[in-house]
Structures are given as structure tokens and as C-alpha cells.
Amino acid sequence: MSLTRATLAKDLRLEWRSKDAINSMLFFALLVVVIFSFSFDPTAEESRHIAGGLVWVAFLFAAVVALNQTWARELRNQVLDAYRVSPAPANALFLAKAFGNFIFVIVLEALMTPLFIIFYNLRALGPAWQLPIVGALGTWALVVNGTFFAAMSLRTRSREIMLPLLLFPISIPAVLAMVEATSSILTGEYSAKFWIVLLAAYDVVFTTGCLFLFEIVLNAE
Amino acid sequence: MKKVFPILCVVTAVLLSYALYQALEVAPTEATMGDVQRIFYYHVPSAWTAFLLFTINLVASVIYLFRRSVKADIVALVSAEVGVVFCTVVLVTGPIWARPVWGIWWTWDMRLTSTLIMWLIYVSYLMLRRFSSSGQTAMLAATLSVFGALCVPFVYFSIWFFRTQHPSPVIGGGGSLDPRMGRVLLINWLAFLFFAFVVCWSRYRLEVVKREVEEAQAMEDLALPRSAR
Structure with a gap:
């Protein structure tokens, strides 16, 4: 646990001083929002139905930007090799990275949500208090698998391309759940309960899977 | 073994x-x-053949994760490759049938969508194998295969719930099949299984030879002095 805390604190401090990840994510998400607004007419009624998909696609793409940088930093000066030979448990490192990415993406979402509301005239017709739950569960689903696959694609050629290729197919059910939950809350037409439960189950299963298999991926040589 | 193969091809x-x-x-x-x-x-x-091959891929990957057996890795690779081919056949023949019968090429129906997602997952598996550097491929691919399998129930449930809200045409929902048709279907499946097995087998042998060649090449590259060889 102390290793998790130390690595997380280190990553957050690095990010706080450089602001590399958050700046690139923010700008990227902003571009996606603007480009999407050209591809259809953002009137209130229309946009309420598609906003769920739009918001999550923007976050998904932006998250990949941050996820790609997760491990790249550790490659310099062979930091990752040092982790590997140290007796520290691999999962502590994984959790630190996943929490770090989670915080980055949550900050991004907190900053982008007002923009979405302004640009697309959004107002939730359903229970709005469920939105943060969907946001947190959905972000964790993206980030936990993303951190794992980023470690995996580290070992491939052209790793920046590899990450989305691995992450997106596995994430399809989670993305569907996030989009449907968000749309159902925004339109208030049906309940988001099923999707929230599905997302929670997805989170539990894949977090367990990552923790079981991360050591293998870290040490694959 | 070498004699069995041609006989099997003929059969x-x-x-x-x-x-x-x-x-x-x-x-x-x-x-x-x-x-x-x-x-x-x-x-x-x-x-059916594609799903069987994907199951074999999962089993072989799990065996690899526990035993580190090279054979299991090759079986996983071969079953994924041939499975993707059969899955592609499914995805191509489906729309050809659907166009005259349903009037549309494609619908985002439960089975169609989940088969497509399954196909995507295994294509990404093959991409990973293609892109990763040789030493780590087996391990990474085995992990991804386990992740893909974890994903299957989620795909199924999410699409099921998604699509039952918007009803769409589904075949075979409790419909009965003429026994003669059932028999022809089973004969075809048997033939396809034989076919898949033959393809997998020859691909397996090819992969074994390929790895032997690579190994021999690597040994040569160790730059032993000529006299030491």
C-alpha cells in the first residue's frame, strides 16, 4: 500500500508540475466536441438523445491520450526494469498507475462537462444524481483496462497505435453501458439501473482479471 | 503421422x-x-466451428499461462486464426441471406452484434500477435485471450438488454426444424469440423517448422566462430 501511495504521489506531482497529460487530453476533448458539433445540428431535443454517446466517445479518445503516457515515463532511465527487480508487489504499481489515470480522466471530465452542457444545451430529465455514479464506474472501466493494455502494448512495435486496438474491442460492452446509462438519465425515458449494475460487474470482473494477470505482463520478457 | 495427413485430406x-x-x-x-x-x-x-475454435483458443491460452508449454501457444495461435476465418464466413454469409429474407443486409440484432464484437476481439488478438516482438508474444496473447473470454458474457448481456428494448427480427426463436434439414446440417457441420481440423493441423506443422527455422537462425546469429559450428 505504501508503494501504491508513493508511486501515485510521484505521478501526481510530476503531472502537477508538467501538466502534459491533462493539457493534451483537454485540448483533444475540446477538438472532438467542436468537430462533433459540425457533424449534426446541436439542438436541444436531438442532442439529448445522442449526447450520451458523444460525451463518452470524446472521453474515450481523450483517455487514450493519457493512457499512452502512463508507462512511457517509466521507460526512460530503465525505471521499469528497476521495478521489476525490486521485491515490491507488481499489483501495487498497477493500482497506483490505474488510480493516477483515474484521477486524470475524472479531472478532465469535471472540466469538460460544463462545456458539453453549454455547447449542447443539455439538461437531465431523469435522476441527475446517478450521473456521477455512471461517470465514476465508466471511467474506472476504461482506465483499469487501459492501464493494463498500455503495459501490454509497451512490449509491441508501434505501441501508441496498439493500445486503442486492444482496448476498444474489450471495452465495447462497457462503452455501450455508459452511453445507454447516460442517455437514459438525460432523456429520462427509462431506468439506468441495469446499465449501472452491468458497469459495476464489469469493473469488478476486469479489476480482478488485471490484478491476477498484471504480474505476468510486467515480467513478460 | 505423415501418412495420416493425406488420408485425412481425402476424407x-x-x-x-x-x-x-x-x-x-x-x-x-x-x-x-x-x-x-x-x-x-x-x-x-x-x-459452431468458429465458437468451438475460440473455446479451444481460450483453453490453450489458460494451459499456456499455467504450464508455459510452446505447443499450447501454437494451438492457441492456430485456433484463433482459423476461428477468425470461420467467423468471417459467418459474417459474410449472414448478410447474403438476410438481404432477400429480411430485406436488409444487416441489423444490429443481438446475435449479429455479439458475433461481430467477438470477431473484433479475436482480430485484435491476432494484431497483438503480429505486432509484439517475438519473445513475449505468447504470454501477452494468452493474457489477452483470457480478457476476451471475460468479455463474452458482458457482450452477451449488454447487447441482449440493449436490443430487447428495440425489437428486431430474430431467427430460430423456438422454431422447429425439419428433421431432414437437421440431418443435412449435421453432415455439413461434420465436414466443416474435418476441414477446420485439417487446416489447423497443417497450420500447426507450418508454425512448428517456422519456429525451428527461427531458432536455428538465432543460434547462427550468436556469431559462433565458424570452426565451432
């Missing part, structure tokens, strides 16, 4: 042609759909 060829004859001539013409329905004898056996 497969005979079985495939017999199955073709059965599907085109012997099986009764479907009452409402007509001859288009005969594609069913290729579509369904391909789907």
Missing part, C-alpha cells in the same frame, strides 16, 4: 463434397424463403 474432401450435394440437392427447399435458405448449411456450421 475431408469427400465429406465436403457429399455435404455440398446434400445441402444443394437432398435437403428440402424451404417453404417461404426458397433456395436462399440453403446458405444456412454453411452459415450455421461455420458459426
Whole structure:
């Protein structure tokens, strides 16, 4: 646990001083929002139905930007090799990275949500208090698998391309759940309960899977 | 073993042609759909074979994770490759049938969508194998295969719930099959299984030889002095 805390604190401090990840994510998400607004007419009624998909696609793409940088930093000066030979448990490192990415993406979402509301005239017709739950569960689903696959694609050629290729197919059910939950809350037409439960189950299963298999991926040589 | 292979090839060829004859001539013409329905004898056996191969891929990957056996890794690779081919056949024959019968090429129905997602997952598996550097491929691919398998129930449930809100045409929902059609279907499946097995086997041998060559090359590259060889 102390290793998790130390690595997380280190990553957050690095990010706080450089602001590399958050700046690139923010700008990227902003571009996606603007480009999407050209591809259809953002009137209130229309946009309420598609906003769920739009918001999550923007976050998904932006998250990949941050996820790609997760491990790249550790490659310099062979930091990752040092982790590997140290007796520290691999999962502590994984959790630190996943929490770090989670915080980055949550900050991004907190900053982008007002923009979405302004640009697309959004107002939730359903229970709005469920939105943060969907946001947190959905972000964790993206980030936990993303951190794992980023470690995996580290070992491939052209790793920046590899990450989305691995992450997106596995994430399809989670993305569907996030989009449907968000749309159902925004339109208030049906309940988001099923999707929230599905997302929670997805989170539990894949977090367990990552923790079981991360050591293998870290040490694959 | 070397003698068995050609015999197996011949048996497969005979079985495939017999199955073709059965599907085109012997099986009764479907009452409402007509001859288009005969594609069913290729579509369904391909789907079953693909799912069987994906299951084999998962089992081989898990065995690899526990035992680190090279054979298991090759089996996983081969079953994924051939499985993707059969899955592609399913995805291509489906729309050909759907166009005259449903009037549309594609619908985001539960089975279609989940098969497509399954196909995507295994294509990404093959991409990973293609892109990763040789030493780590097996381990990474085995992990991804486990992740893909974890994903299957989620795909199924999410699409099921998603699509039951917007009803769409689904075949075979409790419908009964003419026993003659069922028999032809099973013959075709048997032929397809033989075919898949033959392809997998030759691909397996190819992969074994390929790895032996690579190993020999690597040994040479160790730059032993010529006299030491």
C-alpha cells in the first residue's frame, strides 16, 4: 500500500508540475466536441438523445491520450526494469498507475462537462444524481483496462497505435453501458439501473482479471 | 503421422463434397424463403466451428499461462486464426441471406452484434500477435485471450438488454426444424469440423517448422566462430 501511495504521489506531482497529460487530453476533448458539433445540428431535443454517446466517445479518445503516457515515463532511465527487480508487489504499481489515470480522466471530465452542457444545451430529465455514479464506474472501466493494455502494448512495435486496438474491442460492452446509462438519465425515458449494475460487474470482473494477470505482463520478457 | 495427413485430406474432401450435394440437392427447399435458405448449411456450421475454435483458443491460452508449454501457444495461435476465418464466413454469409429474407443486409440484432464484437476481439488478438516482438508474444496473447473470454458474457448481456428494448427480427426463436434439414446440417457441420481440423493441423506443422527455422537462425546469429559450428 505504501508503494501504491508513493508511486501515485510521484505521478501526481510530476503531472502537477508538467501538466502534459491533462493539457493534451483537454485540448483533444475540446477538438472532438467542436468537430462533433459540425457533424449534426446541436439542438436541444436531438442532442439529448445522442449526447450520451458523444460525451463518452470524446472521453474515450481523450483517455487514450493519457493512457499512452502512463508507462512511457517509466521507460526512460530503465525505471521499469528497476521495478521489476525490486521485491515490491507488481499489483501495487498497477493500482497506483490505474488510480493516477483515474484521477486524470475524472479531472478532465469535471472540466469538460460544463462545456458539453453549454455547447449542447443539455439538461437531465431523469435522476441527475446517478450521473456521477455512471461517470465514476465508466471511467474506472476504461482506465483499469487501459492501464493494463498500455503495459501490454509497451512490449509491441508501434505501441501508441496498439493500445486503442486492444482496448476498444474489450471495452465495447462497457462503452455501450455508459452511453445507454447516460442517455437514459438525460432523456429520462427509462431506468439506468441495469446499465449501472452491468458497469459495476464489469469493473469488478476486469479489476480482478488485471490484478491476477498484471504480474505476468510486467515480467513478460 | 505423415501418412495420416493425406488420408485425412481425402476424407475431408469427400465429406465436403457429399455435404455440398446434400445441402444443394437432398435437403428440402424451404417453404417461404426458397433456395436462399440453403446458405444456412454453411452459415450455421461455420458459426459452431468458429465458437468451438475460440473455446479451444481460450483453453490453450489458460494451459499456456499455467504450464508455459510452446505447443499450447501454437494451438492457441492456430485456433484463433482459423476461428477468425470461420467467423468471417459467418459474417459474410449472414448478410447474403438476410438481404432477400429480411430485406436488409444487416441489423444490429443481438446475435449479429455479439458475433461481430467477438470477431473484433479475436482480430485484435491476432494484431497483438503480429505486432509484439517475438519473445513475449505468447504470454501477452494468452493474457489477452483470457480478457476476451471475460468479455463474452458482458457482450452477451449488454447487447441482449440493449436490443430487447428495440425489437428486431430474430431467427430460430423456438422454431422447429425439419428433421431432414437437421440431418443435412449435421453432415455439413461434420465436414466443416474435418476441414477446420485439417487446416489447423497443417497450420500447426507450418508454425512448428517456422519456429525451428527461427531458432536455428538465432543460434547462427550468436556469431559462433565458424570452426565451432
